[in-house]
Amino acid sequence: MPQERSHLAFTFWPDSEEKQALTNLRNLLHGLRQSLPDIEPFIIADKSSITLAQTDACLVDHTELKTSLQAAALALSEGDAQAAVSHLQKAVNTYQGPLFPKSLDEWIHPERESLQLKMDTAFAQLIQILRESGNLKNAITYSKIRIQHESLSEASCHNHIALLAEAGDRAAALLAYQAYEKRLQTELGITPGPELAALHQTLLQSSAQAPTSDSATPPRSAPLDSSRPPSRSRRPLLWLAAFAASVAVLIAYYATQTPDTPPPKRSLAILPFENRSELEKDRFFADGIHDDLITRVSHIPEVKIISRTSVMSYRDSDKDLKKIARELGVTNIIEGGVQRSGNQIRINIQLVDAATGFHLWAKNYTREISAQNIFALQAEVTEAVARELSPQLSAKTLNPSDTIPTENLASLEAYFRGKSSIALLTNASFEQGIDHFKRAIELDPNFAQAHAELANTYLNRIHFQGLPVGEQVAKAQPHIDQALQLNKQLSEAHVALGFLSFCQIKTAKAIQAFQRAIELNPNNAFAYQQLALAQMYQVGDPEPALVLARKAAELDPYSLNDSTLVPDILITLRRTDEAKAILEALLEKNPSDVTALTSMGRLYDVGLYRFDQAIRYYRQAFALEPDNLNLCSYIADAYFDLGDTDAYLEWSKRYLSMAPNSNRANFLRGLAHEFRGEIELATASYSALKQSDEYFDWSAYKLAAISVDRGRPQEAFDRYLKTYPWVASPDCPITKKNFIQVNEFAFLLHASGQKERAQALARRLKESVPQMNRWGATGYHAYELPIYIVLGDIPAATASLQEFIEGGGALSHVATDPFTREIHNDPEFKRLISIMNARLAAQKANLRKMEATGQLAPMPDSTADLLL
Numbered sequence: 080m081p082q083e084r085s086h087l088a089f090t091f092w093p094d095s096e097e098k099q100a101l102t103n104l105r106n107l108l109h110g111l112r113q114s115l116p117d118i119e120p121f122i123i124a125d126k127s128s129i130t131l132a133q134t135d136a137c138l139v140d141h142t143e144l145k146t147s148l149q150a151a152a153l154a155l156s157e158g159d160a161q162a163a164v165s166h167l168q169k170a171v172n173t174y175q176g177p178l179f180p181k182s183l184d185e186w187i188h189p190e191r192e193s194l195q196l197k198m199d200t201a202f203a204q205l206i207q208i209l210r211e212s213g214n215l216k217n218a219i220t221y222s223k224i225r226i227q228h229e230s231l232s233e234a235s236c237h238n239h240i241a242l243l244a245e246a247g248d249r250a251a252a253l254l255a256y257q258a259y260e261k262r263l264q265t266e267l268g269i270t271p272g273p274e275l276a277a278l279h280q281t282l283l284q285s286s287a288q289a290p291t292s293d294s295a296t297p298p299r300s301a302p303l304d305s306s307r308p309p310s311r312s313r314r315p316l317l318w319l320a321a322f323a324a325s326v327a328v329l330i331a332y333y334a335t336q337t338p339d340t341p342p343p344k345r346s347l348a349i350l351p352f353e354n355r356s357e358l359e360k361d362r363f364f365a366d367g368i369h370d371d372l373i374t375r376v377s378h379i380p381e382v383k384i385i386s387r388t389s390v391m392s393y394r395d396s397d398k399d400l401k402k403i404a405r406e407l408g409v410t411n412i413i414e415g416g417v418q419r420s421g422n423q424i425r426i427n428i429q430l431v432d433a434a435t436g437f438h439l440w441a442k443n444y445t446r447e448i449s450a451q452n453i454f455a456l457q458a459e460v461t462e463a464v465a466r467e468l469s470p471q472l473s474a475k476t477l478n479p480s481d482t483i484p485t486e487n488l489a490s491l492e493a494y495f496r497g498k499s500s501i502a503l504l505t506n507a508s509f510e511q512g513i514d515h516f517k518r519a520i521e522l523d524p525n526f527a528q529a530h531a532e533l534a535n536t537y538l539n540r541i542h543f544q545g546l547p548v549g550e551q552v553a554k555a556q557p558h559i560d561q562a563l564q565l566n567k568q569l570s571e572a573h574v575a576l577g578f579l580s581f582c583q584i585k586t587a588k589a590i591q592a593f594q595r596a597i598e599l600n601p602n603n604a605f606a607y608q609q610l611a612l613a614q615m616y617q618v619g620d621p622e623p624a625l626v627l628a629r630k631a632a633e634l635d636p637y638s639l640n641d642s643t644l645v646p647d648i649l650i651t652l653r654r655t656d657e658a659k660a661i662l663e664a665l666l667e668k669n670p671s672d673v674t675a676l677t678s679m680g681r682l683y684d685v686g687l688y689r690f691d692q693a694i695r696y697y698r699q700a701f702a703l704e705p706d707n708l709n710l711c712s713y714i715a716d717a718y719f720d721l722g723d724t725d726a727y728l729e730w731s732k733r734y735l736s737m738a739p740n741s742n743r744a745n746f747l748r749g750l751a752h753e754f755r756g757e758i759e760l761a762t763a764s765y766s767a768l769k770q771s772d773e774y775f776d777w778s779a780y781k782l783a784a785i786s787v788d789r790g791r792p793q794e795a796f797d798r799y800l801k802t803y804p805w806v807a808s809p810d811c812p813i814t815k816k817n818f819i820q821v822n823e824f825a826f827l828l829h830a831s832g833q834k835e836r837a838q839a840l841a842r843r844l845k846e847s848v849p850q851m852n853r854w855g856a857t858g859y860h861a862y863e864l865p866i867y868i869v870l871g872d873i874p875a876a877t878a879s880l881q882e883f884i885e886g887g888g889a890l891s892h893v894a895t896d897p898f899t900r901e902i903h904n905d906p907e908f909k910r911l912i913s914i915m916n917a918r919l920a921a922q923k924a925n926l927r928k929m930e931a932t933g934q935l936a937p938m939p940d941s942t943a944d945l946l947l
Contacts, residue, residue, distance in 0.1 A: 206242070225239070355416045442463070611628040619818075632644070684717050721923060731751050806821055813844060865899060
């Protein structure tokens with residue numbers, strides 16, 4: 080039956096406009112025909128409809144593949160290795176690689192990822208069975224095919240090299256290692272991991288010790304452990320693997336950089352330009368030229384450029400250049416001044432070798448004021464700097480797509496004013512910045528930078544002002560689209576796209592956008608910061624996140640957002656002493672820095688479970704910034720974890736009076752209603768959270784917990800499955816990102832009577848626990864106890880709780896969690912809870928003492944009583 084194009088377009092892309100959805104459908108058809116040329120006779124398409132041709136029955140290879148995998152799984156479960164080999168061979172011989180590899184549509188990603196994971200597992204199973212049966216020849220054959228599909232997978236290559244060595248072919252094993260090492264270096268710029276390097280050394284030593292023999296076949300050695308996975312195995316989700324591969328070059332280099340690493344020879348800081356005009360109002364113009372020049376110069380390849388935030392702290396500084404260079408970690412400095420008089424502008428600039436004080440280059444410019452002249456001047460300065468620091472560069476290599484952003488001087492001035500305003504990061508400054516950027520766009524609708532900055536400002540208001548996500552995304556989207564349409568090479572536009580995608584829970588797209596921003600501007604500190612945040616909070620891997628965060632801090636050392644991200648990640652790694660030392664150094668420089676005070680609070684909060692000390696730092700910061708929404712939320716959360724319901728309600732009221740429509744508001748309302756015993760209102764509030772809201776996962780748990788607490792486990796199960804439909808898939812990988820959700824689902828299977836499924840999933844979860852993070856903002860803390868309850872292993876549950884408590888852990892709600900109710904009367908559980916409760920009671924007493932003695936900062940009055 081013919082299907083209307085509009086109907087199909089809406090079915091596949093319900094959130095897109097009709098025109099865009101129809102375009103997507105056309106692109107999909109084109110992609111199908113490109114990927115599957117033989118499909119043409121089966122599809123009849125005209126301008127209005129699409130029909131599947133009525134033909135004889137045909138076999139779809141994807142269906143055949145799925146059937147083979149299911150049959151193999153059944154054979155393995157029954158212990159029939161011979162049948163399993165037959166089905167696995169059929170599956171791997173059918174597999175032709177990634178599903179629709181040319182398709183970029185988002186709906187195909189989960190299918191492609193799932194199939195890729197299934198096939199890698201199938202290859203591994205087939206190879207292992209063949210190896211154990213002594214059929215090394217066929218095991219090696221299929222291992223080669225596996226590598227063709229996953230050429231950068233260290234697990235696959237480790238297994239293959241070990242098989243070759245086990246077969247006695249050391250030469251082939253060494254050649255395979257060399258080939259893999261070359262691929263890694265060529266494609267990612269990194270070297271093999273320690274496990275594979277150790278295997279290589281074993282092979283070399285064995286080769287060196289092998290006796291000389293006339294025999295054509297060397298003696299077979301003892302088997303090498305090919306089943307042990309290397310430490311750097313690839314993640315099962317395709318986009319995570321792509322992310323890891325694409326940031327590997329960044330991590331491999333920057334991981335070698337330490338705080339004591341000498342600054343690179345080609346490194347530069349552009350100090351704030353002196354405003355030499357008679358009018359103070361012209362300062363914004365000098366700052367705008369300075370800011371724009373930093374952006375342009377930052378595109379010079381292989382030259383480290385310090386970001387604006389850090390250099391602005393040296394405005395009007397009387398420090399000598401050598402000291403400034405040492406503090407910023409650079410070898411060269413640009414300083415200069417701007418004078419505006421009538422329709423003339425005069426700029427003098429000099430590039431200085433900070434170590435010697437020698438002027439590498441200096442020039443004075445006098446121009447008639449126009450946008451064209453200002454940009455031409457900046458281009459000339461950029462080229463001069465590039466010639467001095469990178470003589471091999473030509474003007475064309477700096478930014479081949481560089482064009483004049485605007486020819487309208489008034490638009491440029493409005494843009495400069497907007498940049499100056501938003502740098503203050505206050506509610507009022509955001510409003511002013513938006514007005515200036517709107518004015519810039521009104522004067523020149525084709526000013527791409529103004530569109531990008533306006534979009535970024537809208538999105539920043541979600542975090543800083545608690546404005547609704549959907550509303551700000553809707554405002555930002557058209558400006559991002561326009562900026563990219565005007566200039567696809569604009570790094571700031573890709574930053575805005577990444578920011579937007581994060582807000583839309585499109586993590587893979589966000590990561591791709593930030594990576595592109597770095598490609599276009601290798602000194603984009605904000606893009607590095609966002610990649611670090613993605614690796615930390617979306618992927619759940621703190622180690623690579625730490626490397627990226629340190630790179631951001633290197634490029635912008637005086638940005639507290641970048642500097643405090645490093646200790647935030649160290650907290651999750653349980654390197655709390657290092658984190659504390661960094662924060663103490665920051666506070667020694669500026670005891671009133673709100674960002675550093677907040678991070679110190681986070682250290683005591685999520686790192687050390689010392690909520691009394693966390694609240695002390697939070698309140699000190701809040702007294703300095705009483706409109707800081709994040710601080711208000713952190714204080715409420717700390718009181719919640721401490722078990723002080725009254726204080727939690729007070730701070731929730733305060734937060735909601737400031738931002739009643741923020742992406743946290745409904746969760747705070749729900750918890751407040753729950754504390755008051757207003758369960759129906761709590762359920763309604765939790766249910767109102769959207770997937771893009773910050774506490775969405777928490778709300779899903781709270782809804783399930785309420786149903787379980789009311790004796791309605793099936794209701795909890797059904798709602799949870801509707802919220803996370805992917806969690807029911809038997810092929811769902813368990814990652815650091817989804818560990819808690821899979822854990823909760825296993826318990827809900829158990830509670831709703833599906834015991835066998837629950838135990839099977841719990842066994843998988845138990846195996847994955849050692850790879851998960853227990854501590855910090857992304858940790859599971861004590862939320863893994865349901866795993867052992869499902870398995871009926873109460874001693875393991877209490878042992879895990881003891882490990883948490885011995886590590887300093889303390890959370891009030893562990894004692895009342897409905898998911899652990901089955902062990903609440905266990906004597907050992909009660910004993911451990913009493914230890915934790917005593918710890919929390921001591922903290923409450925200390926807070927009362929600090930309040931009474933004036934050690935806690937006084938709080939501004941709040942009129943918030945309209946809360947709920």
